[in-house]
Every structure is written in structure tokens, then in C-alpha cells.
Amino acid sequence: MKLDSIYKEEKKSAFAKLSEIIITMASRPSGLIGLSILVFHIILAFISPYIAPHDFKAIDPTLMLQAPSAQYWFGTDDLGRDVFTRTILGGRTALTITFFGSLIALLWGGLLGIFCGLVGGKIDDVVMRIVDAFLSIPWILAMLLIVSLLGTSTEVLIPALGFFYGKGIVRVARAATHDVIAKDFIVSARARGHSNFSIIWNEIIPNVRDAILVEGAMRWSWMLLGFSSLSFLGFGVSPPTPDWGLMISNARGLMSFAYWAVIAPIVGLSSLIIGINLTADAFAKALGIDRSTKAPV
Amino acid sequence: MTDIIQKVKNLSIGFRSKKGDEILILKNISTNIKKGETVGIVGESGSGKSTLALAMMGYVKHGLYTIGGECQFNSLNLLKMKSKDLEKIRGRKIAMIPQNAGQALTPNLKIGYQIDEALQLHSDLDEKEREKKISELLNKVRLPSPETIALRYPHELSGGQQQRVAVAMALAGTPDLLLLDEPTTGLDVTTQAHVLELLNFIAKDTGTSMVYVSHDLGAIAQVSDRIIVMYSGEIVLEGPSRDILKRPIHPYTHGLLKSIPKLSLAGLPESMPGSQPQPGTIQSGCSFFDRCNFSDDNCKNNSPQLEFLKDLNTSVRCFNYEKLVNESQASQTINKIKNKSQDKEILNLSEVSISYAKQKLLDQIFNRISDDNPTVKDININIKKGETIALVGESGSGKSTILKSIAGLLRTKDGLIRFDENRNLSSDLKERDPNDLRIIQLIFQNPDESLNPNHTVEEIIAQPLKLYFGLKGEELKKNIIDLLQKVRLGEFYTSRYPRQLSGGEKQRVAVARAFAAKPDIILCDEVTSALDVSVQAAVLNLLQQLKEDFGTTYIFVSHDLAVVRAISDRVAVLYQGRLCEVGPSNDVYKFPSHPYTEVLLGAVLEPDPDIKPKLVAEDIVEERPPEKGCSFQGRCSRIIGDICKKEIPPWQLTDSGNAIRCHIPIKELQKEQF
Known part of the structure; x- marks a missing residue:
């Protein structure tokens, strides 16, 4: 048990807290694996343009569907482009778009949820019914509508994804706020006459922050899957930008004789999703939120 | 030796710290439970009393493990048994009654079904016999009309009734040993007295051995034959309950008994300094050393052993118990409270009514509340500057509701709240200006909930x-x-988080936060009921000290009449949101009094085996106040006729200025019922 830390804990700086959380996460095997995968992908996303051995959009009909070789490690695709280059570059777009998408989802979902939980009453009823209404719309159809109206640029995709993945966070943030709102320290702050803003900022956010962050981390991996599905359907980023969903979609017809062209992006996508999921789980455990809480036996 | 039913031998239970050290929660415990005996285990939170009781049914909490020793039940070591074999013993031979029956019962199954389930598991009766047995059990725990109760869901029963159902379920397997973990802690005073009386009856009737775990010496005194006092994972005193309560020869028990407020004594009890050490922090010497008035160098360096004194039939863990053998418990010193209450009125509630009824649409539009029978009605109280007034009543009597309205957290239906003779306080929080909010501060019951767990003490008080x-x-x-020093916490505490503080320290921080606003009135909502007894006295003393320094007025809400007696100048007794009696506390605690006050006073449990509670009225729970007549008509044992049901009783004044709202003439009320 954490006896010593309980008795001797002092206030720490944000950096010290963060590094402590990361160390706790890495002390669990699943957390260490998740973190390593995630960090590997992030580093790759940063350095891939500089280490890519070939030009990702260089089409060469003579090199069509070459098997993996010393020169083309993962082979080439149906247009003769290097699969290795396209795979290591494919994570970049997905990571950037979904990272900022999740941030937007966290911000609007979290704040709206906390606000609804705090004020309650009619406003809460109306807002939550609207959120429910959006939850009932298949998001992929709505996304297709938005993309076909506004195009597939990053400026459209990030807020659109952020909006659709924030709905669930509203519910989580609202529920977490409800847990806190009945506690006496909120009543006490109200009785002292603090403003709603001050109550949200000082009293509620420190207590719901962890739950919302964990939910946001989980949403990140779902959004990644969702974004790749869009690309797969041809509504994500447009060619020739390398993207895993797009690569899988292009190569899946040739799977029977050119498996290499489809395996590389699949491994990239699924390892990143697994990495984020494991990291989010370890993050939750490090913060003391056990997502698989069992009844005490 | 066959009459020993449970034998605990050299039991140690603990956990491993991060560094790998073994930290003991129970240290080398040995004791026996005899057949037909009721043993009370008493101690503060964290003393290991629940861990010991659970070990007696072969259960060790998750995260803890048995380090040594055994728990023998009928010569079977429960701690080494496989869970399959334990299943045959649990429920059939050893049953447990939990603290909160409301949470222990499955909410979506009917009472009868749940008892039937227990019977199916723990007895060999067929369906017909079981049906008979269910109503027999419900009869035994004295639930009215067992047939209808069996068809109800848990939420349709009151807390006391739920606890009775839990007792009935525990009895289903006709166990030889009943373990009770704080079974009356969450209940009202009157209900608590009734449940304890029932347990006494069952112990006699069935001859079951009982282990009664509680922090409340008053409750323990009523049920147990023998008492085990635990401190910091050790048995410090064990012996016949009368001897322990009348002549406690261990300094801890001695101090504990002194720190409990008594009905018979006005004024604040002596408090015990310090708090129980955290597990693993005591290296050498007696664990009670730093709080003890009798300690010397020997106590600091050597740990005393549990010593059996043949002539007293008591075991004690202390080097200096002889100093206490001759001292009797009665020498309770009391700090008389001296309040300089002035004639100046500081807060006046006139005709205040509060309703929880859901507003109709029309009322919402006109922004009014219409309810003919509101939860709280006609409250008229005049509070003088520097006075401590207590609001007393069972749960549901509206005492906290009134407090919330004064703080502006709940809108009143009618009536005026006036501050300082001329300033009307709006019942809507948003309409009060910052100064109106500053003059009234709240202290809550549970400091775990009233302090933000993510703020340091400094941020909280800031x-x-x-x-x-x-x-x-x-x-x-x-x-x-400055404030921290006033509540006797040092500068050292500024960077701590609430979870690093003990219950008493947390409540002190809450007190400091309330005083930070330099308020005129402090509303105290059950401020000591979540605290350990030894800490309670210290917090009460602190509140009194601060009041003398700052001249603050306290409005004190509590269900504990002894605590109220200790601190308040005036008492207002509430039933169903209506005032029954208002007067100086000395007079309220004497005859004549309102029949309801009598019921409350009769149910108080004192840590004295000679003072038995007097159970006057049934512990029925009324959902709503009656439409007409006296609010207490449903439970009153002195009801004099139709007049009680039709007319609201008038206020009658006694000679000493005590106001009683009853139809019975004062002279009649003077006569005791018993």
C-alpha cells in the first residue's frame, strides 16, 4: 500500500505530478507496452518525412506490385509507390487530425457536461435532449453529409470529428459532475456566494478532470478508427496524401496476390489503436479510476 | 471448555507497505467467545475492530492477509478453510448483520423473497415450512403485520424496519454466533433504542452468542456482557461490561468515558488530546503513550503486555493500571460553559414555512409556492447575540431544512428571516448581497465531503x-x-490535502474556513456526529473557545441530546417540521416537558449499565405531518382525545420560561409517565 506517500505527500508542481503519473503507468506491463507503442508512433510521425526512403507520390508503372525486397522493404502498391514510405507517413495525418479532434471533443463536451450538471433544471433537460437526438443519428452518415458539403480538408475534418465524438463526453462529464455536485463543499461554496464560474473552475474541474481526461483518451482511439473508416470509404483525406484507411481501401482488392500492400497499413493502424487503448487504461489506473471495477469480495 | 464457541488465538492481520514492510492492523489478538454470551468490541475508527469481527467469520478484507494465528470456530480454523467449506458455516453457523441494512438488502426483490432465499440456502425446510418460518421470523423481530411486510420492497420500509429485516435474515439459519457491525449507527435515537432492545431479547430468547462491534459505548453498554476495548490493533482492556464501564482501569477507556457528554451533566466534557496513531508508525513502547496522562519513561520504551487480573476478572494492557484501580469513573470534570449572551436579537425567524412539494405550472409562472401542509411550518424563533441554540429532532424533523433556509440555500414558502433586528434576509441566495452571505457561515456534518479533496488546506481556507x-x-x-493556529493546527498543515488529515483535523479545517469569513452566526449541522468520541469532545471544546473569543452565535443542529446538553444555552425540539418545545436547555431536560421530548430523552443511550433507555412511543416513521391538529398525535402515548387530532395545540409557558406546545395542561405534564 501507499502508506509512506499518504503520510508524507506535499503539494507538487504540475510537472512533478505528470512525471509521477507516467512512472506509475509504466510500472505496469500493459501500461509500459501501451506507452512504448504510442511514443514510437508519435516519434515516427515527427521524423518520418526525413527518414522516408522514397517519394510517397512517385508513380512508376514498371514497379507495380513488387514483393518486399531490399530496396522496397514492404513492397510496392498497384501504382508502384513504396509501401514502407507511405505506411510511416500514413500515421502522421491520422494522428494529427484525431489528436486535435479529441482536444476539441474534450473541451466542448467536458465544459458543456459540467455546465449542464451544475445548473440542472430546464436548461439541462433541453441540452441533454439535443445531445440525445444527435446520439441517435448515425455519425458516419452525418459525417458524409458534412464532408460532401464542405470538402475533406483538415479544417473541416477536425471540428466535425471533434463535434461527433464530444457528445459522449458530455454525458460522462455531466455524470461525474453530478457525483461531485451533491457534496457539501459545493453547497458550502454556494452558500458563501461564489459565482457559477468560480465553482466550476475551483471546485468541480479538479474533481472531474481525471474522469474526463480518461474518457477523452479512450475517444481518441475510437476517433482514429472512425477517421480511418472515413478514409476507407473515400471521404477522409484525399489522394495522393498517404493515409492508412485509404491504403487499405486501395489494396484490399489485390489482397490475394499482393498481401504486403494491405498488411503494413493494417498493422500500423491497429498497433496505434491498441497503444492508445492500453495507455488510456494505464492512465486511468494511475489516476485511481479503475475502469473494470469489481464488487468488493 | 466446550462452551467456548469462537476461539481467537494470537491473530495478526496486516498488509505489506510499498517498501515491503509488514504493517499490522491486528496485533496478536487472543480472545474467546462463550456460548450465549454477548461481547461488545469497542474502539475508534481504525482500531481494527471490524477486521477482528470479520476474521471471526473467516473473512479477511481485500488487500489484507493473515500474518499469524487462527480463528477457531468449533475447533475449525476458519482462516485456513476453503471457501466451499466456509459457505457451509457462514449464514448457518455464523451470521452477520451489516451496518447499513438499506444497502445490504437487494432493492428490487421483495422482503419475503429475500428471507426465503436465506432460508433455502441455510436450512433444509420445504416450501410450506419456509413460508411459515418467514412470518415467524418477521414476528420475532417485531415487525407489524408480517404478511404485508413480506410483500414489500426494501425502500418501502424505514431504516429501523430494514435493520429488523436484516436481523430476521441473519436468524434464518439459526446461527450459533451473530456478528453485528455497528448495526444501529445510522439509525435515529429512538429507533436505535428499539433495535438494541430487540437484540437483547433475541440473545436471551435464542441463546445465540453475539459479537457487537461499535464505536458507541452507550450502545455497547446496553447489550453486552463482556467488553473488549481495542486501540491501534491491540486489545487494551477486556472484562465484564459492568466493571469496565464503572471502573475502567486502562487510561484510554478512562479518558474515553470521560469525554462522552452525559444527559445528567451540563457543560462540556474533558477532551482527550491527540489521535490514534496510524498503523505502522509506532516503533516501540505503548501505542497510547502520547495521549496518556499516566505515562512515564517505561511506557515510552517498553510495550506493555495484556495482563490478566484475577481478582478483577479483567485483562489490561498497561504498566500503571494500579493508579486507576482506586479511582472511580464518576470523577468527571466538566468545563462549565459561560456564555455572555446579550439581549440584542441577532436573528429572528417569524412564521417560517418551507415546502418541498413540486410546484405546479401555474405556481411556477407566478413564482409562488402553494402547499397547504408544508414540510416545515410556523417556525418562530428569536435568537440572541452570543447564544447557542440547538435544534433537536429525529431525521425528517426539518432541522437541517431550517438551517438551509437560514443559509439561503432553500427558498422559504412564507415567513421572514430578519438579521440584526432590522435587516430582512431574502430567502433566495441570489438576492442576498455578499455581506448577507458573509455573516452566516455553515459547518457540515461530514468533513470528508465538505472539504474539496483536490485542494490543500491553504487553498480551502483562502x-x-x-x-x-x-x-x-x-x-x-x-x-x-493565524486561523490555523486558532483551531490549534500549525502552519505545518498549509500544504496538506484533506485525505492526509484525521477526521478531527479535517473538521478543524472546516471550522477555520467558517471563521475566516468573520461571521456573526455559524450554522453547525451535526458537526460532531461523524467524529470519534474522543475527538468529539475536543471539537466541542474548540467551538466553545472560539465562541468566547469572537462572540459568535451558534445554531446547532443535532440528534444527539447529550451533545446538545453539553454545548447549548437554549434548545428547540422539532417534530415533523413543527416546534414542540423551546426553552433554556436546563429546563428542557427537566420535567415538565412535551411528550415528544420525553420520548427523545428516554431513548438516549448512556455508557452506564444501570441507566436503561425508556421506550415510550413506538418507533413508527411518519411520512408526512398530519393535516390537522398536533404534529405528534400519531405517536403520542399521552393523547387526551379528539382535541389533539383537530386543533393545533397552544403554547404554554412554564415558570422557568420554557414554552411547550401541547393540549395537556402543564400541571399534568409535570407527572412522570413511569
Whole structure:
């Protein structure tokens, strides 16, 4: 048990807290694996343009569907482009778009949820019914509508994804706020006459922050899957930008004789999703939120 | 030796710290439970009393493990048994009654079904016999009309009734040993007295051995034959209950008994300094050393062993118990409270009514509340500057509701709340100006909930200082340290989080936060009921001290009449949101009094085996106040006729200025019922 830390804990700086959380996460095997995968992908996303051995959009009909070789490690695709280059570059777009998408989802979902939980009453009823209404719309159809109206640029995709993945966070943030709102320290702050803003900022956010962050981390991996599905359907980023969903979609017809062209992006996508999921789980455990809480036996 | 039913031998239970050290929760415990005997285990929270009781049914909490020793039940070591074999013993031979029956019962199954389930598991009866047995059990725990109760869901029963159902379920397997973990702690005083009486009856009737775990010496005194006092994972005193309560020969028990407020004594009890050490922090010497008045160098360096004294039939763990053998318990010193209450009125409630009824649409539009029978009605109280007034009643009597309205957290239906003779306080929080909010501060029951777990003590106390006085930087820091010293916590505490503090320390921080606003009135909502007994006295003493220093007025809400007796100048007794009796506390605690006050006073449990509670009225729970007549008509045992049901009783004044609202003439009320 954490006896010593309980008795001797002092206030720490944000950096010290963060590094402590990361160390706790890495002390669990699943957390260490998740973190390593995630960090590997992030580093790759940063350095891939500089280490890519070939030009990702260089089409060469003579090199069509070459098997993996010393020169083309993962082979080439149906247009003769290097699969290795396209795979290591494919994570970049997905990571950037979904990272900022999740941030937007966290911000609007979290704040709206906390606000609804705090004020309650009619406003809460109306807002939550609207959120429910959006939850009932298949998001992929709505996304297709938005993309076909506004195009597939990053400026459209990030807020659109952020909006659709924030709905669930509203519910989580609202529920977490409800847990806190009945506690006496909120009543006490109200009785002292603090403003709603001050109550949200000082009293509620420190207590719901962890739950919302964990939910946001989980949403990140779902959004990644969702974004790749869009690309797969041809509504994500447009060619020739390398993207895993797009690569899988292009190569899946040739799977029977050119498996290499489809395996590389699949491994990239699924390892990143697994990495984020494991990291989010370890993050939750490090913060003391056990997502698989069992009844005490 | 066959009459020993449970034998605990050299039991140690603990956990491993991060560094790998073994930290003991129970240290080498040995004791026996005899057949037909009721043993009370008493101790503060964290003393290991629940861990011991659970070990007696072969259960060790998750995260803890058995380090050594055994628990023998009928010569079977429960701690080494496989869970399959344990299943045959649990429920059939050893049954457990939990603290909160409301949470222990499955909410979506009918009472009868749940008892039937217990019977199916723990007896060999067929369906017909079981049906008979269910109503027999419900009869035994004295639930009215067992047939209808069996068809109800748990939420349709009151807390006391739920606890009775839990007792019935535990009895289903006709166990030889009943373990009770704080079974009456969450209940009202009157209900608590009834449940204890039932347990006494069952112990006699069935001959079951009982182990009764509680922090409340008053409850333990009523049920147990023998008492085990635990401190910091050790048995410090064990013996016949009469001897222990009348002549406690261990300094801890001695101090504990002194720190409990008594009905017969006005004024604050002596408090015990310090708090129980955290597990693993005691290296050498007696674990009670730093709080003990009798300690010497020997106690610091050597740990005393549990010593059996043949002539007293008592075991004690103390080097200096002889100093206490001759001292009797009665020498309770009391700090008389001296309040300089002035004639100036500080708060006046006139005709205050509060309703929880859901507003109809029309009422919402006109922004009014219409309810003919509101939860709280006709409250008229005049509070003088510097006085401590207590609101007393069972749960549901509206005492906290009134407090919330004064704080502006709940809108009143009618009536006026007037501050300082001329300033009307709006019942809507938003309409009060910052100064109106500053003059009234709240202290809550549970400091775990009233302090934000993510703020340090400094940030918690800074909030009112920043909000009302706009303090910053050095000045803010100086004020915070000043306040911490006033509540007898040092500067050292500023950077701590609430979870690093003990219950008493947390409540002190809450007190400091309330005083930071320099308020005129402090509303105390059951401020000591979540605290350990030894800490309770210290907090009460602190509140009294601060009041003398600052001249603050307290409005004190409590269900504990002995605590109220200790601290208040005046008492207002409430039933169903209506006032029954208001008067100086000395007079309220004497005859004549309102029949309801009598019921409350009769149910108080004192840590004295000679004082038995007097159970006057049934512990029925009424959902709503009656439409007409006296609010107490449903439970009153002195009801005099139709007049009680039709007319609201008038206020009658006694000679000493005590106001009683009853139809019975004062002279009649003077006569005791018993």
C-alpha cells in the first residue's frame, strides 16, 4: 500500500505530478507496452518525412506490385509507390487530425457536461435532449453529409470529428459532475456566494478532470478508427496524401496476390489503436479510476 | 471448555507497505467467545475492530492477509478453510448483520423473497415450512403485520424496519454466533433504542452468542456482557461490561468515558488530546503513550503486555493500571460553559414555512409556492447575540431544512428571516448581497465531503478570505496561518490535502474556513456526529473557545441530546417540521416537558449499565405531518382525545420560561409517565 506517500505527500508542481503519473503507468506491463507503442508512433510521425526512403507520390508503372525486397522493404502498391514510405507517413495525418479532434471533443463536451450538471433544471433537460437526438443519428452518415458539403480538408475534418465524438463526453462529464455536485463543499461554496464560474473552475474541474481526461483518451482511439473508416470509404483525406484507411481501401482488392500492400497499413493502424487503448487504461489506473471495477469480495 | 464457541488465538492481520514492510492492523489478538454470551468490541475508527469481527467469520478484507494465528470456530480454523467449506458455516453457523441494512438488502426483490432465499440456502425446510418460518421470523423481530411486510420492497420500509429485516435474515439459519457491525449507527435515537432492545431479547430468547462491534459505548453498554476495548490493533482492556464501564482501569477507556457528554451533566466534557496513531508508525513502547496522562519513561520504551487480573476478572494492557484501580469513573470534570449572551436579537425567524412539494405550472409562472401542509411550518424563533441554540429532532424533523433556509440555500414558502433586528434576509441566495452571505457561515456534518479533496488546506481556507476581503499574497498567508493556529493546527498543515488529515483535523479545517469569513452566526449541522468520541469532545471544546473569543452565535443542529446538553444555552425540539418545545436547555431536560421530548430523552443511550433507555412511543416513521391538529398525535402515548387530532395545540409557558406546545395542561405534564 501507499502508506509512506499518504503520510508524507506535499503539494507538487504540475510537472512533478505528470512525471509521477507516467512512472506509475509504466510500472505496469500493459501500461509500459501501451506507452512504448504510442511514443514510437508519435516519434515516427515527427521524423518520418526525413527518414522516408522514397517519394510517397512517385508513380512508376514498371514497379507495380513488387514483393518486399531490399530496396522496397514492404513492397510496392498497384501504382508502384513504396509501401514502407507511405505506411510511416500514413500515421502522421491520422494522428494529427484525431489528436486535435479529441482536444476539441474534450473541451466542448467536458465544459458543456459540467455546465449542464451544475445548473440542472430546464436548461439541462433541453441540452441533454439535443445531445440525445444527435446520439441517435448515425455519425458516419452525418459525417458524409458534412464532408460532401464542405470538402475533406483538415479544417473541416477536425471540428466535425471533434463535434461527433464530444457528445459522449458530455454525458460522462455531466455524470461525474453530478457525483461531485451533491457534496457539501459545493453547497458550502454556494452558500458563501461564489459565482457559477468560480465553482466550476475551483471546485468541480479538479474533481472531474481525471474522469474526463480518461474518457477523452479512450475517444481518441475510437476517433482514429472512425477517421480511418472515413478514409476507407473515400471521404477522409484525399489522394495522393498517404493515409492508412485509404491504403487499405486501395489494396484490399489485390489482397490475394499482393498481401504486403494491405498488411503494413493494417498493422500500423491497429498497433496505434491498441497503444492508445492500453495507455488510456494505464492512465486511468494511475489516476485511481479503475475502469473494470469489481464488487468488493 | 466446550462452551467456548469462537476461539481467537494470537491473530495478526496486516498488509505489506510499498517498501515491503509488514504493517499490522491486528496485533496478536487472543480472545474467546462463550456460548450465549454477548461481547461488545469497542474502539475508534481504525482500531481494527471490524477486521477482528470479520476474521471471526473467516473473512479477511481485500488487500489484507493473515500474518499469524487462527480463528477457531468449533475447533475449525476458519482462516485456513476453503471457501466451499466456509459457505457451509457462514449464514448457518455464523451470521452477520451489516451496518447499513438499506444497502445490504437487494432493492428490487421483495422482503419475503429475500428471507426465503436465506432460508433455502441455510436450512433444509420445504416450501410450506419456509413460508411459515418467514412470518415467524418477521414476528420475532417485531415487525407489524408480517404478511404485508413480506410483500414489500426494501425502500418501502424505514431504516429501523430494514435493520429488523436484516436481523430476521441473519436468524434464518439459526446461527450459533451473530456478528453485528455497528448495526444501529445510522439509525435515529429512538429507533436505535428499539433495535438494541430487540437484540437483547433475541440473545436471551435464542441463546445465540453475539459479537457487537461499535464505536458507541452507550450502545455497547446496553447489550453486552463482556467488553473488549481495542486501540491501534491491540486489545487494551477486556472484562465484564459492568466493571469496565464503572471502573475502567486502562487510561484510554478512562479518558474515553470521560469525554462522552452525559444527559445528567451540563457543560462540556474533558477532551482527550491527540489521535490514534496510524498503523505502522509506532516503533516501540505503548501505542497510547502520547495521549496518556499516566505515562512515564517505561511506557515510552517498553510495550506493555495484556495482563490478566484475577481478582478483577479483567485483562489490561498497561504498566500503571494500579493508579486507576482506586479511582472511580464518576470523577468527571466538566468545563462549565459561560456564555455572555446579550439581549440584542441577532436573528429572528417569524412564521417560517418551507415546502418541498413540486410546484405546479401555474405556481411556477407566478413564482409562488402553494402547499397547504408544508414540510416545515410556523417556525418562530428569536435568537440572541452570543447564544447557542440547538435544534433537536429525529431525521425528517426539518432541522437541517431550517438551517438551509437560514443559509439561503432553500427558498422559504412564507415567513421572514430578519438579521440584526432590522435587516430582512431574502430567502433566495441570489438576492442576498455578499455581506448577507458573509455573516452566516455553515459547518457540515461530514468533513470528508465538505472539504474539496483536490485542494490543500491553504487553498480551502483562502477561499472565504479572497472572496469577502480580497486578501492576497503575504497578508492572505498570514491570515491563514493565524486561523490555523486558532483551531490549534500549525502552519505545518498549509500544504496538506484533506485525505492526509484525521477526521478531527479535517473538521478543524472546516471550522477555520467558517471563521475566516468573520461571521456573526455559524450554522453547525451535526458537526460532531461523524467524529470519534474522543475527538468529539475536543471539537466541542474548540467551538466553545472560539465562541468566547469572537462572540459568535451558534445554531446547532443535532440528534444527539447529550451533545446538545453539553454545548447549548437554549434548545428547540422539532417534530415533523413543527416546534414542540423551546426553552433554556436546563429546563428542557427537566420535567415538565412535551411528550415528544420525553420520548427523545428516554431513548438516549448512556455508557452506564444501570441507566436503561425508556421506550415510550413506538418507533413508527411518519411520512408526512398530519393535516390537522398536533404534529405528534400519531405517536403520542399521552393523547387526551379528539382535541389533539383537530386543533393545533397552544403554547404554554412554564415558570422557568420554557414554552411547550401541547393540549395537556402543564400541571399534568409535570407527572412522570413511569
